[in-house]
Amino acid sequence: MSKQSQLAIGLDGIAVAETDLSLVDGLEGLLVYRGYWARDLAIHHTFEEVAHLLWYGHLPSEEELTALKNKLKENRELPEHVKGLLRMIPADVDMMSVLRTGVSALGSSAHGWPPTIDEVIAVTAKMPTIVAFRYACLQGREPLAPKFELDHTANYLYMLKGTEPSHAHVRALDAYLILTQEHGMNASTFTGRVVTSTESDLISAITGAIGTLKGPLHGGAPSEVTEMIEAIGTKENAEPWLRNKLENGGRLMGFGHRVYKTIDPRATALRVVAEQLSGDDPWFDLATHVEQVGLRLLAEYKPGRKLNTNVEFFAAAVMRAVGLDDDLFTPSFAVSRVVGWSAHILEQAASNRIIRPQSNYIGSMPE
Numbered sequence: 001m002s003k004q005s006q007l008a009i010g011l012d013g014i015a016v017a018e019t020d021l022s023l024v025d026g027l028e029g030l031l032v033y034r035g036y037w038a039r040d041l042a043i044h045h046t047f048e049e050v051a052h053l054l055w056y057g058h059l060p061s062e063e064e065l066t067a068l069k070n071k072l073k074e075n076r077e078l079p080e081h082v083k084g085l086l087r088m089i090p091a092d093v094d095m096m097s098v099l100r101t102g103v104s105a106l107g108s109s110a111h112g113w114p115p116t117i118d119e120v121i122a123v124t125a126k127m128p129t130i131v132a133f134r135y136a137c138l139q140g141r142e143p144l145a146p147k148f149e150l151d152h153t154a155n156y157l158y159m160l161k162g163t164e165p166s167h168a169h170v171r172a173l174d175a176y177l178i179l180t181q182e183h184g185m186n187a188s189t190f191t192g193r194v195v196t197s198t199e200s201d202l203i204s205a206i207t208g209a210i211g212t213l214k215g216p217l218h219g220g221a222p223s224e225v226t227e228m229i230e231a232i233g234t235k236e237n238a239e240p241w242l243r244n245k246l247e248n249g250g251r252l253m254g255f256g257h258r259v260y261k262t263i264d265p266r267a268t269a270l271r272v273v274a275e276q277l278s279g280d281d282p283w284f285d286l287a288t289h290v291e292q293v294g295l296r297l298l299a300e301y302k303p304g305r306k307l308n309t310n311v312e313f314f315a316a317a318v319m320r321a322v323g324l325d326d327d328l329f330t331p332s333f334a335v336s337r338v339v340g341w342s343a344h345i346l347e348q349a350a351s352n353r354i355i356r357p358q359s360n361y362i363g364s365m366p367e
């Protein structure tokens, strides 16, 4: 038998890079972006300011912020061939697949190696436009052109809904988009770094990351949270529904996390945002009841696993409260996480070594 490598299924507990970008401490429930608490950034800063922090390493001066905002605004429009493609994709293709295809179509010979900050800004600027363009097509209305006067988050809501959003909605969505910009070596970020490590281009790395985020065990959960709450329907039905799910070996969406074995700090921050927006909305009242019953039953069925509510549970509540449909939840996550993906991609490219793990052969040998 040839020598076997140490086995780490799911790469549990394995570090594959050193990073300046974020600390995710799952035991203490801490999330830090480049020396700042993520929750403080979400309360006191904007999407563009935190993107600047992750990309350039510091919060921007006034001039730096204006320059970044202008670059994002100048890059929002989609090339004609991408618009044509987005119109052609059949209506039953899900939004994440459309986003993956639209981003992939941005690739050109201009995107080479190494990735540049200008390419990063261009793809970050265009992703909201791709989502909003497709959403308008599905609704049978002509897509709106991006509005230059509006900042990133406000413009995204404007293009989706067709009217200028309220300050409260912009701030709430901004908080969500900041809290999900970056999160260490999660599955989609790892995908982006693996693609980059082969000296492939930025667009290929982002396209791969979008495909990874799509899965329900990663970014596909928030719409499944709303489906679960809607299927439960009433407070009385919460316990039998959730119990039945667990009895049949099912997973409760919006609970559990690979890293957090205590409360997810993003969930704590987003709960406050969702509470402020939802007021006495019966949906939110039911959701918080489902959370309490879910936590009790998980402690009963999965003792010692330390399963808590994760970011997706309250992400669903915030996005629903600002009026986004379920099929926009995961694409909106991608619109924010592209910042972290691209920061990691730049970091990987700056000191690259191809990522190439092993597998241990357990099949038979030739006679």
Ligand code: ACO
Pocket (backbone or CB within 6 Å): 216, 217, 218, 219, 221, 250, 251, 252, 253, 254, 255, 256, 257, 258, 259, 302, 305, 307, 310, 311, 312
């Ligand atoms: N519902 C029921 N049981 C669960 C859940 C859940 N949500 N999460 C974990 N468990 C159970 C597992 O079945 C396992 O049980 P076992 O020890 O009897 O086999 C135990 O708890 C440990 O779970 P793991 O599978 O080891 O956890 P892992 O780190 O592999 O998975 C994951 C983490 C995928 C997030 C998982 O908790 C899950 O499926 N949650 C539901 C989906 C979800 O909310 N995804 C969003 C995650 S947040 C994000 O990606 C941004």
